[in-house]
Amino acid sequence: MSKRVVIADDAAFFRTALREILLKGGFDVVGEATNGADAFEKVQALRPDIVILDVVMPVKNGLEAAKEISLLKLPIKIVMCTSLGYEPIVEEAMKAGACAYIIKPLSETKVLNTLNGLGAQGL
Template identity: 45%
Template sequence: MSKSILIVDDASFMRMMIKDILTKNGFEVVGEAENGKKAVEKYEELNPDLVIMDITMPEMDGIQAVKEIKKMNGEAKIVMCSAMGQQTMVIEAIQAGAKDFIVKPFQADRVIEAVKKVLA
């Protein structure tokens, strides 16, 4: 059975890139959201196996969204994405409950490695 994944990023081309990498590797992308607020709503609606979440977004950032999702489901699996130089935010995201992080620009093998590790 393929694992369902929700992709959250305010840049549509980033969502498209991640979706492309995941679907080519047999994962099912069940939803996309462009900010943290929508991510929380979509998580509740879709209950995906994994969320790939950007940190810096409008309305609600990724860290706040991680906290909200973790309140709904303590077992939620979340992988954060961040641009270079956001180490403090990555640490904050991990403390909030994220399981791993990938750095932009993405390398397909690193995305798949993080996803497989977290879903294992």
């Protein structure tokens, strides 16, 4: 069965790009969120296998969302997604429970390699 993914990014531009890459890679995009709070809710409701969180988002940023989601102790892999220059935040998110990150600009190989790599960690 294909892995179920929730995407959180405030830009429709990146959501669309990610969605298309994921579909090509055989993932199932089950939900999309436009901010961290929305992402938290969608994750709780949809129970995906993977959630991809943009770092800079309104209402609640990706780091806060990552912290909250990992507190749920659900079998969900958290992947941070951001542009260059946010390494410290990504590091903090990894400490808080995120297990991978993607640095924008997005590319198909970058995204799919990262997500398929999650499988190796026993998803």
